Amino acid sequence: MPKKPSDHNGAIFNEVWTALDKGYVHFNKVPISWDSVKKIYTPVFADSINTQQVYDSLASMLNTMLQDVNVSLNSGFATSYYSERWKYPANFNKGLLEQKYWPGYEQTGGLLYKVFDSVGYIYYRSFNDVVSDEQMQVVIRRLKGNGAKRGVIIDIRDNAGGDPANMKVFFDHMGLDSNIGYDYTTFLYEIAYKKGPGHEDFENYKGAYTEKNSNLKFPGRIVVLTNRGVTGTANVFTSAAKSFNNVKVMGDTTGGGGAVTSSFELSNGWILTYPSARMRDGVGTGLENPIPPDFYVPMKKADEDAGVDSIFEAAKLLLVKY
Amino acid sequence: MTLHSSKYLLLLSFFFAAIASNAQNIDEDEGILSPGGYNRLLGIGVGATYRSFLDQGLSNLTYRKPGATVYLENLKTDDMKFTELSIQASYLTMQRKTNDLTPGEAKSFKGVIDYRHTYKINVLNENVYDVRLGAVLSGLVDIRNMPQLNYSAQSYEHAFSLGFHSKIARSKNMNSRNGSIIWDLSIPVVSEIGRPPFNNTNGEYDPSYTPLKGFFGKDEIATFGKFFRITSRLHWQYPLKNGNKIRFSYTWDYYKMKGATTVYSAEHTLTVAFLLNY
Numbered sequence: 001m002p003k004k005p006s007d008h009n010g011a012i013f014n015e016v017w018t019a020l021d022k023g024y025v026h027f028n029k030v031p032i033s034w035d036s037v038k039k040i041y042t043p044v045f046a047d048s049i050n051t052q053q054v055y056d057s058l059a060s061m062l063n064t065m066l067q068d069v070n071v072s073l074n075s076g077f078a079t080s081y082y083s084e085r086w087k088y089p090a091n092f093n094k095g096l097l098e099q100k101y102w103p104g105y106e107q108t109g110g111l112l113y114k115v116f117d118s119v120g121y122i123y124y125r126s127f128n129d130v131v132s133d134e135q136m137q138v139v140i141r142r143l144k145g146n147g148a149k150r151g152v153i154i155d156i157r158d159n160a161g162g163d164p165a166n167m168k169v170f171f172d173h174m175g176l177d178s179n180i181g182y183d184y185t186t187f188l189y190e191i192a193y194k195k196g197p198g199h200e201d202f203e204n205y206k207g208a209y210t211e212k213n214s215n216l217k218f219p220g221r222i223v224v225l226t227n228r229g230v231t232g233t234a235n236v237f238t239s240a241a242k243s244f245n246n247v248k249v250m251g252d253t254t255g256g257g258g259a260v261t262s263s264f265e266l267s268n269g270w271i272l273t274y275p276s277a278r279m280r281d282g283v284g285t286g287l288e289n290p291i292p293p294d295f296y297v298p299m300k301k302a303d304e305d306a307g308v309d310s311i312f313e314a315a316k317l318l319l320v321k322y
Numbered sequence: 323m324t325l326h327s328s329k330y331l332l333l334l335s336f337f338f339a340a341i342a343s344n345a346q347n348i349d350e351d352e353g354i355l356s357p358g359g360y361n362r363l364l365g366i367g368v369g370a371t372y373r374s375f376l377d378q379g380l381s382n383l384t385y386r387k388p389g390a391t392v393y394l395e396n397l398k399t400d401d402m403k404f405t406e407l408s409i410q411a412s413y414l415t416m417q418r419k420t421n422d423l424t425p426g427e428a429k430s431f432k433g434v435i436d437y438r439h440t441y442k443i444n445v446l447n448e449n450v451y452d453v454r455l456g457a458v459l460s461g462l463v464d465i466r467n468m469p470q471l472n473y474s475a476q477s478y479e480h481a482f483s484l485g486f487h488s489k490i491a492r493s494k495n496m497n498s499r500n501g502s503i504i505w506d507l508s509i510p511v512v513s514e515i516g517r518p519p520f521n522n523t524n525g526e527y528d529p530s531y532t533p534l535k536g537f538f539g540k541d542e543i544a545t546f547g548k549f550f551r552i553t554s555r556l557h558w559q560y561p562l563k564n565g566n567k568i569r570f571s572y573t574w575d576y577y578k579m580k581g582a583t584t585v586y587s588a589e590h591t592l593t594v595a596f597l598l599n600y
Contacts, residue, residue, distance in 0.1 A: 001374060001586050005382050007420070015382060023521045076423020164526045171529070191527055194520045195582075201520075208528050236527065262474035262521045265381035269421030271470060276521035 005267040009054050013045040015266045016058055016073070020066075022197035023262060024274050026288060030066060034199075037065050055080075055270075069231055069257035070288070074271040084228075084255070091227035091252040091299045091311065092157040097123070100307045106142060109135040110166070113143060119319045120148030120219065121312075123155045127162030127233040131169045133215075140173060140216050151220035151319040153312065154241075157251065161232020161258075170237065171210040173217055174244045185212045188240035189287060191260065192278045202278065222247045223315040226293055231255040238291050239281045248318070249293040251311045258287030353565010353599035356398075362600055363567060365395040369593030371412050373432070379522045379583035380468055380477050385428045387416035391591055404454050404489065406438040410591075430466040432589070434575070436553075438487045438508065451492055458487040458508040462551070462577070464587065474522040478537060479579050481549055483510030496560060504557040513549045516541040517581020540581060551577035565599030 005011060017038050027034060044057050055073070059080030062071050066082070073080045102123070105114040110129025113122045120143035124131075143152060154170075175186060190205040224241050226249055235258035241247045262276035279287040295314070303310040356362050374386040393410035411433045418426050440456030465478045489506035518524070519540055525531030542548070552574075559569045573591040578584065 001376060001384060001588055004384065074424060076421055168529055188529070189527075193523055196520060206528070208530070210529060260523055260527055261472070262523060263471040264474075265383055265426060265468070265471065267382040267420070269383070269418075269424040269426060271424060273472065276474070276523055277527075279527065 007266075007268040009045040009047050009049060010042070012054060012266055012268055012270070013041060013058065016062075016272055017041075019264045019266075019272055020071075020274055021199075023194065023264070023276055024066070024071075025194060025202075025259075025276060025278050026066075026068060026286075027199040032065060037061065051075075052077075068275065068288070069255065070259045070261050070273070070275040072273045074273070076269070088228040088252070089298065090229075092229060093299065093304055093309065094158070096304060096307060096309055097312075101309060101312065108138050108142075111135065111139050113139055115143060115146040115148045116316060117320065118147055118150040119316050120144075120146075120152040121155065122152060124159060126159055127164070127166045127237070129162070129166070131166045133169055133172065136169050136173050137216050140218060144219050148219050151222060152218045153223050153225060153315045153319070155225040155312070156230055156234050156237065157225050157227040157311075158229035159234040160229065160255075161234045161236075164233050164236070167233055167237045167240075168210075171240065172213060172215050174210075174222060174241065174247065175217055176246055186210045186243050187282055188243055189236065189282075190280050192280075193260075194276060205278075205280065220246075221319060223318055224249045225251045225311055225315060226254050226291070227252040227311075228255045228290075231257040233258070235291060236279065236287050239285075239287050242291075242294070243282065248295065249291070250295040250297055250315050250318070251293050252296065252298060253293065254291045256288055256290040360398045360400050361565070363397040363399075363597040364600055365393075365397065365408075365569070365595045365597040367393045367395070367569070367571070367593045367595030369571075369591055371414075371589055371591040373412070373414060373416065373430070373587070373589045375416075375428075375430070375464075375466070375585060375587040377428075377466065377477050377583070377585045379518055379581075379585070380428075380466075380471060380474070381418075381426070383418040383420060383426070385416040385418045385426075385430075387414045389414040391593065393593065393595070395595070397597065402442050404438075404440045404442075404456075406436070408434075408436050408438075410434045424470065426468065426470050428466045428468045430464065432464045432587075433462075435461040436508065438489075438506075440487055440489055446490075449493075451490060452502075453491075454489045456487050458485050458510070459483070460485065460508065460510055460551075464585075473524060473526050476524055477518050477522055477585075479515065479517050479581070479585055480537070481510065481513045481515045481544075481551070481577075481579065483513035483549070483551070485510035485512075485551075499561045501558070501560045504555075504559060506555050506557075508551075508553040510549065510551050511545060513544050514541055515544045515549045515579055515581065517579060517583065517585065520582040522583070542581075544579075548580045549577065551575070559597075567597040567599075569595045569597055571595065 055075045063082045105112050109131050188208045190207050192202040192205045195201050195203045235254045259275035260277035263273040297311045297314040300310045371391040372388045376384045391412035395408035398405045413431045416428045437459040440454035442454050445453050460483045462481045468475050487508045491502045491504040555573045557571045571593045575589045578586050
């Protein structure tokens with residue numbers, strides 16, 4: 001059994017640097033060479049600085065040099081993240097929805113839902129909220145039973161991602177009903193896994209698909225509502241949902257950060273997380289990038305003051321009128 | 323292994339130990355032979371194990387934990403040939419020492435199945451020593467989960483190996499009975515091994531991914547450079563009534579496997595087994 005590695009400050013920095021050097025997948029987007037980062041930061045991690053300073057310096061290095069929402073460092077007393085969310089308008093007012101739109105809603109698992117006229121509405125807060133196939137069927141039956149004929153709005157604003165398994169449940173029920181003969185396999189995205197420590201050591205891209213199936217489908221067309229708070233798995237969901245020809249995305253551009261991530265434990269117990277495979281859509285755009293909506297619709301201040309969610313209303317109009 | 327089941331295994335150990343001490347006053351009996359002329363023994367054993375591993379695909383820290391283990395074995399011996407089929411398993415929730423703010427644990431299942439086949443060779447005094455040399459076919463599986471690592475929490479290694487096995491037994495008179503002290507050694511030479519892919523990705527974004535596909539997805543043929551394992555066992559075997567035996571064993575099982583990342587594992591096991599002559 002090898003000896004326990006040193007947990008001196010310089011050694012911890014080296015572990016972070018090396019783990020990313022071998023495993024991180026977006027060095028092609030980092031403006032400075034990773035070797036230069038080592039030269040710049042090595043002197044910072046002298047043994048004279050304390051644990052808090054080590055954490056602060058590492059967090060600063062990661063957020064300055066990589067600027068990646070999927071890179072984080074968990075020291076137990078703090079977790080560092082990179083975020084640009086504050087730069088953009090919210091385009092989501094949960095209080096308004098709770099007061100004006102959601103009263104009378106039903107909830108099954110992580111899904112909050114209701115029917116407005118002939119349009120179904122589902123709010124999904126986080127992909128960490130478990131949604132089983134059975135629960136999804138219940139929701140679809142309830143929406144259909146309550147008159148959602150024109151289509152469904154899936155509101156994932158401020159959804160910061162979570163477990164991809166829950167995303168798959170949505171995909172299994174998207175597309176058109178098989179009883180009208182339009183069920184088919186749908187391309188979602190492509191993934192290239194790393195195969196070695198070199199910055200460009202990748203396997204070939206491999207497509208991911210939702211297989212043709214006869215599952216119960218959402219009624220009519222689907223509009224996915226997004227804003228800059230849509231990140232991680234929710235970003236992947238937004239991109240992949242566009243592959244279904246009955247889906248449109250409305251609202252603001254997403255926050256990006258769709259990625260396969262891996263975590264690694266350092267010799268002081270801290271946990272480093274980083275994107276560990278490349279993902280792209282059908283035209284080659286990386287899913288770590290923000291995704292523009294099909295219809296850009298911002299929240300208008302006047303609407304908000306009047307108790308109206310501009311993005312929701314635009315989506316409802318799209319489904320009812322067109 | 324839960325605390326409750328560990329307690330039961332410990333009680334079972336004492337039970338077998340009690341049989342052994344009681345048996346010292348019973349006259350020796352050679353037992354029965356199979357229709358083919360073999361002395362056959364079916365064994366069940368329990369014991370304590372101390373495991374440690376360092377999986378460099380998950381962590382720079384070594385995880386350690388004592389726990390309980392169980393095993394089953396079937397032994398077949400005649401003047402020339404000795405065969406042994408054994409299955410051993412243990413499940414531990416392991417910890418590491420560092421940083422109370424980020425507590426870490428690894429749930430680990432280890433299973434081993436070995437088939438040893440040896441022939442007698444005449445190199446030492448036959449009246450005292452029984453030396454055998456042959457081969458071992460071995461299957462090794464270790465699956466671990468470190469929930470603090472989110473989507474890359476699961477890691478594993480498996481190996482299906484062919485190697486050599488040697489055994490030396492020395493007869494020893496114990497309380498007027500013919501017991502023996504046995505040392506054996508197994509070293510795999512060629513193996514089919516499997517470790518997780520680079521970055522320990524687990525296919526969570528791939529709808530066609532299945533755990534089984536992932537488990538065998540990166541298999542390769544390896545020899546000592548990629549997989550080195552050594553299993554050394556020391557047994558003290560004592561005859562009971564009707565050809566049955568009791569056996570106390572110490573096993574040291576160490577391996578290093580190099581896939582996309584390297585894993586080191588060491589296990590020390592103390593067991594007591596009841597061997598039923600049939």
